[in-house]
Amino acid sequence: MxxxxxxxxxxxxxxxxxxxxxxxxxxxxxxxxxxxxxxxxxxxxxxxxxxxxxxxxxxxxxxxxxxLRVGSPVARPGSVVGVGMNYAAHAAESGAEPPTIPVVFLKPTNTVTGPYDPAPLPPRSTQYDWEVELGIVIGREATYLGSREEAAACIAGYVTADDFSEREYQLPGAAGQWTKGKSLPGSTPLGPWLVPAGEIDGGNLRLRSWVNGEPRQDSTSSELIFDAATLVHHCSQYMLLEPGDVILTGTPQGVALSGRFPYLQPGDVVEVEVEGLGRQRQELFRARAAATAQTA
CATH class of the missing domain: 3.10.330 (Vcp-like ATPase; Chain A, domain 2)
Structure with missing residues (x-):
């Protein structure tokens, strides 16, 4: 279903x-x-x-x-919660040690878009990156949960996600901040569909990505440092998770930040897929900067 x-x-x-x-x-x-x-x-x-x-x-x-056009399988969430460096190999390629507690950040919900919609590159972006991720959709209110079992019961289902990230904006130096690098319009494609949690094993799904048809990432959700239930439990200690909210569980190794691949350019085609949850396809285009206001 x-x-x-x-x-x-x-x-x-x-x-x-x-x-x-x-x-x-x-x-x-x-x-x-x-x-x-x-x-x-x-x-x-x-x-x-x-x-x-x-x-x-x-x-x-x-x-x-x-x-018909395919939209995000869930209407605009109240919150989109991101998790960073949740695969040991990705942490290593980022030059960081694997975290001992989840690294959590928030994305504006207006970044959510459909799985096949064209993806805008920011006007001055030079380090735009792809990130295939398993997305968790929350099905019931979750706050101060007492166990992973309670957390698992709050998961409605799973979706394919791409957490597009501008690394120059995100990382330290020149006022780099995670929020700046993760908040750009169109940077959170979801879908094409939502599969209920009882119909798929979210802990053992293959994640892959391609740029212009060339393989980039290839891993499984079994390699997550913190699994889905752990993330829901952890986040519930610090925020109210509401039905329809989405948690992005982190990306595996194989992104441009590793230095092994070039960053994205206008005309590039990015595809990401999570086993059983469908494949996305976005063609990148350069967003236009707003015209400078004329003064008298």
Whole structure:
């Protein structure tokens, strides 16, 4: 069961993609159940309602769905929580020791975009980087959780994510700060779909990325230093996680920051994929700087 949001930006409609045993795929509208895939839908047991409605044949087929734009599978989250250096090999290529507690940062929620939308390079960016990540979608309120088991019960499902990062803005020197390097428009593509936590093993999924068709990253979520439940538990000690929020669990080795690959340029095509959660494709373009105001 793959939960999606289809249609033009700002007017997406909720849908579910179901694959039969013979590989045939069918899209069904979720409008009889909800106006959108958001926190309220998830908190109200929306995923279970979808299963029951599918089994009962109560959802209408969504005609021509394959021709529609694919949006983020969850509506704009209340929070996007990033986790840094959560793979030992990536920490090493970044010149850092593996962390002993999770490195946590926040991304503006207006960075979220669809999995195939064109990706803007900032006007003056010279060190724009890709990061394939496993994304956690929160399904119920989480605050001051007492155990990993409680945390696991708060996970609605998982998504593919790309945490585009501008390294010159992010890292120390010249006023570099993580927030500056992680907050750029269009820098958090999510999707193409959300898979419920009970239908996939989030602890053993292959993550890969490509730039212009050339392999870059290839790892598995089993190599995470801090797994999904640990991250939800940890974050809940410092912030209120709400249904629909997204946690990006960190990226494996193989990014441009390593020095082994060039940073992204206009016209480059980045693809990222998490096993079972779908592949994204973004073509980079140079965003235009705002015109300088004319003064009398």
């Amino acid at each position: 793959k939960i999606m949001r289809l249609g033009e930006s700002g007017s997406e409609q909720p849908a579910v993609l179901v694959s039969s045993a013979d590989g045939h795929e069918r899209y069904f509208s979720l409008l009889p159940l909800t106006a959108d895939v958001d926190g309220a839908f998830l908190a109200a047991g929306g995923l279970d309602k979808v299963r029951k409605a599918l089994a009962a044949g109560e959802l209408p087929v969504l005609e021509e769905a394959a021709a």
